[in-house]
Amino acid sequence: MTLSNEQTGTAVLTRLIVRRERVRILIWTAAVPLLVLLTAASVKGLYPTQHDLDVAAEASEGNAAAIAFNGPAQGLDTLGGEVAFQVGTFGLVLVALMSTFMTGRQTRAEEEAGRAEMIGSLPVGGHANATAALLVVAGMNVIVGALVALGLVGLDLPVAGSVVFGVSFCALGLVFAGITLVVAQISENTRVVHGSAGGVLGVAFLLRAIGDIGDGTASWFSPIGWVQKTRPFAGERWWPLLVAGLFSAAAVFVAHALSDRRDLGAGLVAPRHGPPRAGRSLGGPLGLALRLQRGSLIGWTCGVFLTGLAYGWVADDVEDFVADNEAIADLIAGYGGASLTDSYLSQSLLVVALLGAGYTVQSVLRLRGEENGLRAEPLLATPVSRSRWVAGHLTVALAGSVVVLVAGGLGTGIAYALTSGDLGQVPRLTGATLAYAPALWLLAGLATTLFGLIPRGAMAAWAALIACFVIGLLGQALDLPDWARDLSPFEHVPHLPAADPSLTAPALLAALAAALTAAGLAGFRRRDVGQTS
Numbered sequence: 001m002t003l004s005n006e007q008t009g010t011a012v013l014t015r016l017i018v019r020r021e022r023v024r025i026l027i028w029t030a031a032v033p034l035l036v037l038l039t040a041a042s043v044k045g046l047y048p049t050q051h052d053l054d055v056a057a058e059a060s061e062g063n064a065a066a067i068a069f070n071g072p073a074q075g076l077d078t079l080g081g082e083v084a085f086q087v088g089t090f091g092l093v094l095v096a097l098m099s100t101f102m103t104g105r106q107t108r109a110e111e112e113a114g115r116a117e118m119i120g121s122l123p124v125g126g127h128a129n130a131t132a133a134l135l136v137v138a139g140m141n142v143i144v145g146a147l148v149a150l151g152l153v154g155l156d157l158p159v160a161g162s163v164v165f166g167v168s169f170c171a172l173g174l175v176f177a178g179i180t181l182v183v184a185q186i187s188e189n190t191r192v193v194h195g196s197a198g199g200v201l202g203v204a205f206l207l208r209a210i211g212d213i214g215d216g217t218a219s220w221f222s223p224i225g226w227v228q229k230t231r232p233f234a235g236e237r238w239w240p241l242l243v244a245g246l247f248s249a250a251a252v253f254v255a256h257a258l259s260d261r262r263d264l265g266a267g268l269v270a271p272r273h274g275p276p277r278a279g280r281s282l283g284g285p286l287g288l289a290l291r292l293q294r295g296s297l298i299g300w301t302c303g304v305f306l307t308g309l310a311y312g313w314v315a316d317d318v319e320d321f322v323a324d325n326e327a328i329a330d331l332i333a334g335y336g337g338a339s340l341t342d343s344y345l346s347q348s349l350l351v352v353a354l355l356g357a358g359y360t361v362q363s364v365l366r367l368r369g370e371e372n373g374l375r376a377e378p379l380l381a382t383p384v385s386r387s388r389w390v391a392g393h394l395t396v397a398l399a400g401s402v403v404v405l406v407a408g409g410l411g412t413g414i415a416y417a418l419t420s421g422d423l424g425q426v427p428r429l430t431g432a433t434l435a436y437a438p439a440l441w442l443l444a445g446l447a448t449t450l451f452g453l454i455p456r457g458a459m460a461a462w463a464a465l466i467a468c469f470v471i472g473l474l475g476q477a478l479d480l481p482d483w484a485r486d487l488s489p490f491e492h493v494p495h496l497p498a499a500d501p502s503l504t505a506p507a508l509l510a511a512l513a514a515a516l517t518a519a520g521l522a523g524f525r526r527r528d529v530g531q532t533s
Contacts, residue, residue, distance in 0.1 A: 009124035013132035017106055021136070023459055028098045029140050031466050032091060032169070033147035038474045039087040040155050044079060053077050060085065068209035069310035072219070075234025080161045083152070084232050088165070089208075092224055093201065095144060095169045099137050099177040100197040106133035108184035108193045111265045113373055120264060127256055130181060134252065137177045145170030161233035168227035171244040175223045176201065178251025185258035188267035195295055202303075223247070285384055285392030292370075293363055293393075297400045300359035301407045304352055308411025311348035312429070315341055315412075316419040339498075345412065345429065346498040350472050350490060352408030353436035357468065359404050360440045361461045363397035364447035368458045377529050386525050394448065394517065401440040409433030432496035438509035439489040443468075445516030452523030 018025065047053045057076035060066050067073055071089040075081025107130055110116040116129055149166030153159055180197045187193055204222040211219030219225030226247075229240035262268050281287035367390060370376045380386060413429035416422075447461035454460075471480065471488040485491050492505045 006125040006127045007131055009122070009128045010131045010135070013119070013124065013128055014135050017132055017136045021102070021106075024102070025136070025140055027459065027462060027466075028102070029143045029147070032094050032098065032144050033151055034466075035094070035469070036083075036087050036091050036148050037151040037155070038470060040083045040152060040157070042474050043083050043086055044155065047079065047082060050077075053079065053082060056082060064213050066310075066314055067212050069307075071208070071228055072212045072216075074228075074231050078233055080152070080157045080165075080233030083157065084161075084165055084234075088228065088232075089205075089224065091148075091169060092172050092227065093205065095141065095173040096176040096201050096204075096224075097198075098144075099141065099173040099175075100180045100194060100201070102137050102140065103133055103177045103180040104184060104190055104193045104197065106136065107181060108187070109190040109373075112188065112190050114265075117264055127259065130255065130259065134177060134181065138174060141170040141173035141177075144173065158233060160236050164230050164236045164238070165232035167241060168230050168232065171241050171248075172223055172227045174248040175226075175244050175251070178248045178255065181255040182251050182258065185255055185262060186268045188265065188271060191295060195299070198299065285379075285389045286395055287392075288379075289366075289392035289396045293366060293396050293400070296359065296362060296366075297396070297403065300356070300362075300400075300404050304355050304359075304404050305407040305411040307355060308348075308352050308408040308413075309415045311351065312345075312412035312415030312417075313419060315345055315348070315416045342498040345416070345432075346495040348412055349409065349429065349433050349436070350495060352412065352433060353405060353439065353490060353493075354465075354469055354472055356401060356404040356408060356436070357440050357443050357465055360397055360401045360444050361447050361465050363400055364394065364444050364451065365458055365461060367393050367448075368451050368455060371455070371530060374530070380529060386529075387521060390448070390521055390524060394444065397444050398441055401444070402434065402437055405433045405437060405440070406430055428497060435496050435501070435506060436490065436493050438506040438513060439493050441513040442489045442509050442516070445513035445520070448520030449516045449523070450520070452520030452525075452527070455527070 047056060054077055057073070060070075060076055061073045069089070070085050073085065076085055110119075110129065119129065120126075145166040145168075147166075148169055149162045152162035152165060176197060179200055180193065183193050183196045187196065204224045207218045207222040208225040208228070211217060211222065211225055219229065223244060226240050226243045229237065231237050258268060279287075282291060367376075370379075376389070380389060409430035409432060410426065412433070413426035416429065417425045443461065443465060446464055447458065450458040450461055468488045468490055471485050472490050474480075475485045475488075475491075489509055492509060494500065494502045494505065
């Protein structure tokens, strides 16, 4: 079959993907630039003078933990360099995740659900679906890169640095689209595809961190390191983007070559046979839910633990860091009477809790994924009731939220204890993190309500989480009104260890979470399984 025949129907499939995934496309392409631009606006307010930038640069350049977490210390004496340092690595990780999830969803997930086979029975080329998926994901990355560049230029940052920064986002997204496409030819399981690509992202982050702390050599083995070698706002270099571009093209070529060597729906590596008899734990919906979600739980737990380590490692030096910057000191010391260190730890634990909420939302929305994947209906045809099936996944979500929070608090406490010599910080900070559990449960209740009553709008739970991120991290810097900040459940939790402990607000949040969950369960019992609206 000729190349043109292999691509027959690509344009039609591209329009189909855009039509079907328009909500996800809108959320991703709006959320990532919004995060970058809000952070840039916040940094602008925190460092109003050159003296403030010089002090921040001096403090960060010698801080290995900050470099490992944020990226290379490049041009930190400029506003653009500080923006790239504060949000660059995190934004790049989000773009990589966007490309991974969207590429896997439009390729391997379509085959696993059987939809690719139905489409393949039409006059459609063998590579048309993969090409259409790549075109959509590439378009999303171009939009994200363009919005980031234009937004930074609108904030009066240098044009060259803004453009390079935006293009670096696009380049990394294309790299991970290619990586995901290759993995999708190897495994026939969507979760394995996402997990493997996520593992590559984790290794890339680690190699980049090791290289940035050291002499920079290890960073060249990381896609994140490639795009950060462009040095936005620090003497821009375009040629490292060629490395990312060549790698992306090579990955797409390899994926197409591998696709020709496998059957539709299968992977190059056949799944190993499971035991002839299932374990007793799989005899109920709770055991099945835990089995399905254990990889996600482990991944989120490890990620949040490492985040806690990074924040805890710099806590002992925070007072020296902000000594000459009243804007940052005022921002951190938002809890009257608390020390700067405790205020910083409170902000750090808030970030840990917000990240943990990502697991919570994803875990609850697994219900919708199972329903859309046509796996819920056969299960519910057995003696398993709807309530038991939902309760199994909710138990994993709620209990897993506590596990993730404990991991984040433990990481923060261990790192701070090692630097300060006070081992009592481990139980203190671990316990403080648990205060956010009711806020996470409230988001779980919201996701359950959407799943039960408005299944097609279940993805709005992610929008709610993004709003909580903006309010929690940038609400004070952006001077948001009190009514807007009160929309986030995280603002009603006592921000330990800086604030005084209280059970009133967490109890009310837990009660509201229970009410939302009950409403979602009632709605699901009354609607059709597989309902799309």
